[in-house]
Amino acid sequence: MRKKSKATSVDIAHLAGVSQATVSRVLSGSPLVNAETRRRVEAVVRELNYKVDRHASSLRRQRSGTLAMLLFEDPTPDESHINPFFLSMLGSITRACARHGQDLLISFQQLSDDWAGDYEDSMKADGLILLGYGDYLAYQGKLQKLVEQGTRFVRWGAVLPDQPGLSIGCENLGGGRQAGTHLLALGRRRVAFLGDASSHYPEFLDRYLGCEQALAAAGLTLDRALQVDAESAEDAGHAAACELLARGLPFDAIFAASDLIAIGAMRALAEHGLRVPEDVSVVGFDDIPMARFAHPPLTTIFQDTKQAGELLVDTLMKLIHGEQAHSVRLPTSLVVRKSCGAG
Amino acid sequence: MRKKSKATSVDIAHLAGVSQATVSRVLSGSPLVNAETRRRVEAVVRELNYKVDRHASSLRRQRSGTLAMLLFEDPTPDESHINPFFLSMLGSITRACARHGQDLLISFQQLSDDWAGDYEDSMKADGLILLGYGDYLAYQGKLQKLVEQGTRFVRWGAVLPDQPGLSIGCENLGGGRQAGTHLLALGRRRVAFLGDASSHYPEFLDRYLGCEQALAAAGLTLDRALQVDAESAEDAGHAAACELLARGLPFDAIFAASDLIAIGAMRALAEHGLRVPEDVSVVGFDDIPMARFAHPPLTTIFQDTKQAGELLVDTLMKLIHGEQAHSVRLPTSLVVRKSCGAG
DNA sequence: CTGAAAGCGCTTACAG
DNA sequence: CTGAAAGCGCTTACAG
Known part of the structure; x- marks a missing residue:
């Protein structure tokens, strides 16, 4: 000052x-x-x-002591609230930065943005942390460009074979399997999946595939006719469930690709006079704070945002220091609450 | 990079x-x-x-082009999730900073911290945005110190007569009045207040006082025996409602000082076999995203976090540019959902 | 309207 | 172990 x-x-x-x-x-x-x-x-x-004086020091050292966090969301309805899942990572990212003596710059971006902004941030920070949901195929190219520029970055998301740069993500496949297994154990047989399940959303796709594997192991199938696209938002979940209901096919469980989708779906179910969990079991994914307060409390797959945030920062610091670093998949765990019936 | x-x-x-x-x-x-x-x-x-190069530029200009946001919470149970209310302000603060061409540094602090960290931040940023709930009396001194240091800052919170520095807050008194009036209109007579109502938490106190005014205007009183302290957290709300119930006094409505408290209280009510809104009406304060999904959906007093964030940044920029700036109280509005009964 | 030059506050070879 | 000095990439009087 x-x-x-x-x-x-x-x-x-x-x-x-x-x-x-x-x-x-x-x-x-x-x-x-x-x-x-x-x-x-x-x-x-x-x-x-x-x-x-950090400016003098940075100027002289040619290193800023600052990390930038870019949070982007898809078409982001103007005043949208940020995805709560990422918010819970914010705390641990901040703390991890402090531990490394780094400052944290934060910036929100539209996925549609030019990302010229990123390049700008990349001049201010020694590295970038990328958080956001959005069409993977749509921003893969931007990641590629970042790599070509020599920008150091780590993103939260699916750990894919040929992806540009490093990712920290969770065991989406395993998480999907946990969800499917749980539903199966409760006697559910016709599982619907709410969420995009294509390579546009690799995390959702893996969750879908994991669930499918669990069902397959029991000789059952995840009926594609019971899958409805949805982005991670309450409204989208509501709409998807309505669409599912409109199809008129029987189902006794819903595996939602995210908690927000699950919560929206439960609202739709209630509006249609269906009881959760009596008539249909619902499992979410993420374990956002809201899940506990959903009605009924949502059974879900927990992703360790605390560990994720730390790992994101640690990995980025390694990159910056020229150390060996690699992508990692964090394990998930099942959190049993009320939305699936007796746990 | x-x-x-x-x-x-x-x-x-x-x-x-x-x-x-x-x-x-x-x-x-x-x-x-x-x-x-x-x-x-x-x-x-x-x-x-x-x-x-921002470092060279800042060094030369002796101005950083950076604003720092300090988010502090009271004793912050280690891995606590950040108060969702502040999170919703984060988006608009970020955008407002971008509009002013400022970078945003973010930092989480314990209220108990030395705030030496702040001083450190104050060397990195041209100004500070302070967000946080906590015992006002406990950090008033720190604000005073900031003022003495010549640090430019704006905080979100109660707008008090002799406070050090500027605040942006909402019309807590008015909001409390809106809550009380709504409850009254619905025929409620014995209103309990959940939340600290002392000068340690001036915002809560004003909400209490506002509600009291509304009742007084109808010849009723806000019975102090129906007030229970609680910080803004779900658990605290749950505990406070249990305590209220334990007192065994009759009440037909709860005005919670925050949505988180209200949600916790509704959980306690349900556990005790009380129906909301049939047996007791519940009003919250804040209108956090979770309020819509509470069960039943929570009637609450809306605080405009979008406008608040913008105003916080605009005001701070005025301070930085040496322009005239002052504290402001933003109007609130009642959001009627289901937790009070027919709206 | 433009250029040469000083200087912001540090870090880090280079000597000693 | 310590100091004198150069220089990081800008901005901004100062001349012209």
């Missing part, structure tokens, strides 16, 4: 009776400083509450 | 056949540039996708 007179390293040097270079060495933790000298400098630093 | 060779203004100058100073003038929108020269420079800038 602009204050009467912000102390600089020169002031500190003066007061401590050393050169400015030595002050700098002390503050950057250089081993090339006499212990006694260091103590003297540190005392003055503390007294004046001196902080290194 | 560190790339093979990032273009600098010198490169641009060279290619455009002008001096580096002129490039700088073009990029900062100086009027002291010939239109033709400007066009030539801009062409090169576009072609190389050149961006001004």
